[in-house]
Amino acid sequence: MRVTIERSRVFGTLEAPPSKSMAHRLLICAGLAEGRSVIDRVDPSQDVLATARALEALGARVRLEEGRAVVDGCGGRLTAPDGPxxxxxxxxxxxxxxxLLASCGRPVRLLGHGRLMQRPQDVYARLFERQGLPFSQTQQELTLCGPLRPGEYRVEGGVSSQFISGLLLALPLLDGDSVLQVTPPFESQSYVALTLRAMADFGVSxxxxxxxxxxxxxxxxRPRNGAVEGDASQAAFPAVLGAVKGGITVTGLREDSCQGDRVIFDILRRCGAGMTAVPGGWRFEKQPLRAVDIDLADCPDLGPILMVLGLFCEGETVIRNAGRLRVKESDRIAAMQQEVEKLGGRIEAEGGTVRVRGASLHGAPDLAxxxxHRVVMALTVAALAADVPVCIQEAEAVRKSWPxxxxxxQQLGAEVKTDGTT
Structure with missing residues (x-):
């Protein structure tokens, strides 16, 4: 799908969409419970639908209806999937x-699309090897066979916290106690905190x-009813737009959230953004922005939009610990470098450090x-903030997280036209 964004006057209030990170965790906990749970504010993004499919493969039943998920859990009795x-x-x-799939004790195949199977799974590969269990990965699929045994586990903290969360979700179901040791540096701890909060809500200690x-x-x-909180990582896109343009209010956020991406508001404050607290969010007024030094270790999903923010700050924005952006849905550093250059900006990268200087942007008819999803949304904000026309190909990628x-x-006044099917 191609999206055309014209010069626009943007203003108004936008409620943050439901958190994809929390939706994954709440759905999984509900799917493992014995009985029915109802989770409100579930956005049926492609990633959330993938988790729903995986739960059904394990023996749970998930029904998505009008922003709500009705989940009949499997009670921790995990059945081996009939197919991949x-x-x-x-x-x-x-x-x-x-x-979780390893707990079934039978061979399981997992499939992925795009770059998913290129993303490293070395943490699990070594863990399975230590327990003498089969584990192999190709460019198309991953195969494994359990069961995992309770006991002592050691995981590197400098890689994705998703490995830690995956073990935390599964180990309580095993027939014995376990200890999970995370070796420093322990990055993305906030995502682990989200996992622990969801587990506690469903009665697991x-x-x-x-x-x-x-x-x-x-x-x-144990089953429970609840709702998905607002997504701070998605709120970052209208928040940066509001900081640059003014006249935008972002709401729908939980004030005591464990989401590490809430740091976007601290970053904007350090940049000199005109911010006023409102219930569940912030109102932005236009103020000159200055460059700051940013550590991405606990908020990697903010990478693309922080690069855009740097384009509108006076001075040089330095983004450190950004190396994991290389192995996301795209190489997000290279992708942003290529597309920002088409807009007249420049992003420099060396190792895990990214540098961005303020720039005067112009329109571009051929952005990729x-x-x-995060590259597409970041480029959209860049165009609206600079008030320049652009065309973005592969814009359907937003369906992955924010359909x-x-x-x-458009509710904020953006002139957006789509061409092609999603």
Whole structure:
């Protein structure tokens, strides 16, 4: 799908969409519980649908209806899937379900699309090898066979926290206690906190002491009703637009959220953004922005939109610990470098450090989305913030996490036209 964005006057209020990160976790906990749970504010993005499919493969039943998920859980009695489990392009689905699927004790195949099977799974590969269990990965699929055994686990903290969350979700179901030790540096800890909060909501206890997690076995997830909180990582897109243009209010966020991406508001404040707190969010007024130094270790999903923010700040924005952006849906550093250059900006990268200087942008008729939802949304914000016309190919990638992103931008006054099917 090609999207054309014309020069627009944007203003108004936008409610953050439901958190994809929390939706994954709440659905999985509900799917493992014995009984029915109802989860409100579930956005049927492609990633969330992938998790729903994986739960049904394990024996749960998931019905999505009008922003709500009705989940009849399997009670922790995991059945081996009849066929391969299609994880779509969802890294969370793949990494969360590997330990759960291993609990079935039979060979399992997992499929992925796009770059999913190119994303490293070395943490699990070594873990399975230590337990003498089969685990192999190709460019098309991943195969494994359990069962995992309770006991002591050690995971590197400098890689994706999804490995840690996957083990935390599965280990309480094993017939024995386990200890999970995370070796420093422990990055993306906020995502692990989201996992622990969801598990606690469903009655599963984990005791944490520093980087060590003590996990009693033979636990059972209990059904409950709840709602998905607003997504701070998605709220970052209209928030940056508001900081640059002014006149935009972002709401729908939980004030005590564990989401690490809430740091976007601290970053904007350090940049000098005109911000006023409102219930569940912030109102933005236009103010000159200055460059700051940013550590991406605990908020990697903010990478693309922070590069856009740097284009509108006076001075040089430095984004550190950005190396993991290379192995997302796209190489997000290279993708943003290529597309921002078409707009007249420049992004420099060396190792895990990205540098962006403020620039005067111009329109571009041939931006590529790189099949990456966050790249597409970041380029959209760049065009609207600079008030320049652009065309973006592969814009359907937004369906991965925020299916109605463009209609929500239209609610703010953006002149957006689509050409082609999704």
């Amino acid at each position: 489990v299609d994880c779509g392009e969802s890294g969370s689905t793949l990494r969360f379900f590997i330990p 984990v005791r944490r002491e520093g980087n060590t997690f003590f996990i009693p076995g033979n636990q059972r997830y 989305g790189h099949n990456d 109605d992103f463009f209609s929500r931008m």
